[in-house]
Amino acid sequence: xxxxxxxxxxxxxxxxxxxxxxxxxxxxxxxxxxxxxxxxxxxxxxxxxxxxxxxxxxxxxxxxxxxxxxxxxxxxxxxxxxxxxxxxxxxxxxxxxxxxxxxxxxxxxxxxxxxxxxxxxxxxxxxxxxxxxxxxxxxxxxxxxxxxxxxxxxxxxxxxxxxxxxxxxxxxxxxxxxxxxxxxxxxxxxxxxxxxxxxxxxxxxxxxxxxxx
Amino acid sequence: xxxxxxxxxxxxxxxxxxxxxxxxxxxxxxxxxxxxxxxxxxxxxxxxxxxxxxxxxxxxxxxxxxxxxxxxxxxxxxxxxxxxxxxxxxxxxxxxxxxxxxxxxxxxxxxxxxxxxxxxxxxxxxxxxxxxxxxxxxxxxxxxxxxxxxxxxxxxxxxxxxxxxxxxxxxxxxxxxxxxxxxxxxxxxxxxxxxxxxxxxxxxxxxxxxxxxxxxxxxxxxxxxxxxxxxxxxxxxxxxxxxxxxxxxxxxxxxxxxxxxxxxxxxxxxxxxxxxxxxxxxxxxxxxxxxxxxxxxxxxxxxx
Numbered sequence: 001x002x003x004x005x006x007x008x009x010x011x012x013x014x015x016x017x018x019x020x021x022x023x024x025x026x027x028x029x030x031x032x033x034x035x036x037x038x039x040x041x042x043x044x045x046x047x048x049x050x051x052x053x054x055x056x057x058x059x060x061x062x063x064x065x066x067x068x069x070x071x072x073x074x075x076x077x078x079x080x081x082x083x084x085x086x087x088x089x090x091x092x093x094x095x096x097x098x099x100x101x102x103x104x105x106x107x108x109x110x111x112x113x114x115x116x117x118x119x120x121x122x123x124x125x126x127x128x129x130x131x132x133x134x135x136x137x138x139x140x141x142x143x144x145x146x147x148x149x150x151x152x153x154x155x156x157x158x159x160x161x162x163x164x165x166x167x168x169x170x171x172x173x174x175x176x177x178x179x180x181x182x183x184x185x186x187x188x189x190x191x192x193x194x195x196x197x198x199x200x201x202x203x204x205x206x207x208x209x210x211x212x213x
Numbered sequence: 214x215x216x217x218x219x220x221x222x223x224x225x226x227x228x229x230x231x232x233x234x235x236x237x238x239x240x241x242x243x244x245x246x247x248x249x250x251x252x253x254x255x256x257x258x259x260x261x262x263x264x265x266x267x268x269x270x271x272x273x274x275x276x277x278x279x280x281x282x283x284x285x286x287x288x289x290x291x292x293x294x295x296x297x298x299x300x301x302x303x304x305x306x307x308x309x310x311x312x313x314x315x316x317x318x319x320x321x322x323x324x325x326x327x328x329x330x331x332x333x334x335x336x337x338x339x340x341x342x343x344x345x346x347x348x349x350x351x352x353x354x355x356x357x358x359x360x361x362x363x364x365x366x367x368x369x370x371x372x373x374x375x376x377x378x379x380x381x382x383x384x385x386x387x388x389x390x391x392x393x394x395x396x397x398x399x400x401x402x403x404x405x406x407x408x409x410x411x412x413x414x415x416x417x418x419x420x421x422x423x424x425x426x427x428x429x430x431x432x433x434x435x436x437x438x439x440x441x442x443x444x445x446x447x448x449x450x451x452x453x454x455x456x457x458x459x460x461x462x463x464x465x466x467x468x469x470x471x472x473x474x475x476x477x478x479x480x481x482x483x484x485x486x487x488x489x490x491x492x493x494x495x496x497x498x499x500x501x502x503x504x505x506x507x508x509x510x511x512x513x514x515x516x517x
Contacts, residue, residue: 003287050271077300080266088291164373212268 003089007097011071012104018067022109027065029056030116037120057177058144060109061149065173067105068153068164069100072204076158082213091209099201101151106143114132115141137185144193149173151200156209217276218243218365218397221262224273226259226421233259235402235421236273241399241414246388248412248429249401252504255418257401258298264297264399278365291320293365297369298401299376300350304343308336308353319361327360330386340485348379355383366398370422372407380404384411408497417503424503429496436499441466441481442488451484453477457502 010018011066036048075081081094118135149172156169176196217243226234234256241247251257262268265273274386275282280289282513301486303311316322318488332340334352342350351371358366372380388411402408408415415432417425436457438450440448447461455471464487469475494502 003318006314011315078303078305080295080303083265083301083303084318085295086265086290086295086297087315088320089318090287090290093287125247210264210269 008080026109064146064150065153068150068159072157141185155204220276222274226272246398248408251418256421292364294358294366296368298356298369300354309338330356405497438469438492442484
């Protein structure tokens with residue numbers, strides 16, 4: 001456990017820029033949401049928020065894709081895992097710590113934003129069950145979409161066929177958030193995204209664990 | 214506890230269709246300092262990388278401290294110190310941060326020894342790794358590898374790029390600390406003087422094949438270079454087997470033969486040479502003879 005925490009700490013410190021960006025973007029989003037709540041009517045606020053959700057999720061997806069790619073690319077080009085595995089550390093621990101750091105980055109962005117949204121909903125929107133129930137679905141949908149994009153980034157970052165994989169991965173990163181439009185929020189979307197995340201993380205792990213370091 | 218710290222069984226590695234290692238079998242007993250020699254590209258680094266599980270073999274198996282290399286547990290990794298070729302440390306880290314990382318991840322850490330080495334090498338802790346000279350990086354790498362009190366120390370061409378003084382200092386320290394504690398060293402190099410000074414067993418890799426695997430004394434006693442003067446023109450063929458090299462000019466012939474024995478001596482005497490003297494051979498001479506193209510394979514210890 002101690003080693004896992006050290007490895008996670010190393011990931012966070014090495015990619016501190018992404019974590020700072022996650023906090024800043026989250027703060028910016030909270031600011032925007034608050035000004036929307038104060039400036040517009042309740043209905044307009046909900047409409048604008050929902051309308052902006054898809055482009056925002058695509059942008060977030062691109063951001064987390066870049067994070068995943070950055071982690072793996074840095075490892076591949078700087079031989080980080082080769083150095084670390086010469087210490088009492090397995091590839092599995094390195095990979096898990098990396099994904100854990102990615103999830104932490106995601107939560108760092110989403111949790112404050114979700115709390116702020118919940119407070120604003122409580123203050124500004126009438127107590128309609130539809131609105132209240134929307135928030136957990138929104139959180140799960142956006143979280144898993146960003147996680148899916150992050151997983152694609154991990155896969156692309158470890159691949160040596162840079163151009164082909166990057167183009168394909170970027171296409172997926174744009175398409176995955178569109179699932180929100182196609183399927184809508186809810187259990188079905190969560191299941192599809194969970195399967196996608198599992199598949200892409202498994203594929204990345206397979207490549208990472210079987211390749212030369 | 215296994216008697217052999219390192220074992221390889223018929224190790225084969227292909228890379229992009231090119232054969233890098235061709236059926237290498239090797240056993241390194243506990244407490245041995247094994248010098249692995251070979252020209253550039255002979256497969257030394259690949260062999261070491263496979264041993265450490267950094268590279269999968271195409272065929273065959275390797276075992277380190279009794280565990281399959283591809284499934285080395287973190288605990289076993291913690292008993293192996295590794296100094297990589299080119300000292301691939303994390304370049305953008307400061308020395309202090311790298312040391313903290315290694316200390317945190319290690320199973321055991323000899324702070325006293327590490328502090329002593331850092332002081333002896335005068336390594337600055339507040340500079341980035343990439344700002345250190347090659348010699349300093351080598352010293353830091355060695356200090357990090359030694360601080361974990363390794364049972365097995367693997368040094369992959371550790372003195373490459375070091376000046377003479379730094380090289381000498383590096384080697385003496387490696388020998389001193391490890392030998393005092395009865396550890397095992399696998400030492401790969403193409404600087405023969407270094408290997409000759411410290412190794413008690415030698416392996417020579419030629420184009421992916423281990424053509425020599427025996428003690429230094431056995432190697433020196435097995436390969437003979439003879440200067441033979443014949444009464445007339447030197448014969449075209451002496452009908453000897455395992456001739457490593459032969460150069461003839463007029464009545465004189467310089468002959469390098471593996472596994473010199475009384476039978477070969479008797480065959481030579483049928484040519485009634487006027488004079489036959491043995492020329493001394495250094496490890497460098499033997500290495501050069503062994504790594505010539507189409508070298509006769511020197512049988513390994515078990516065949517003697």
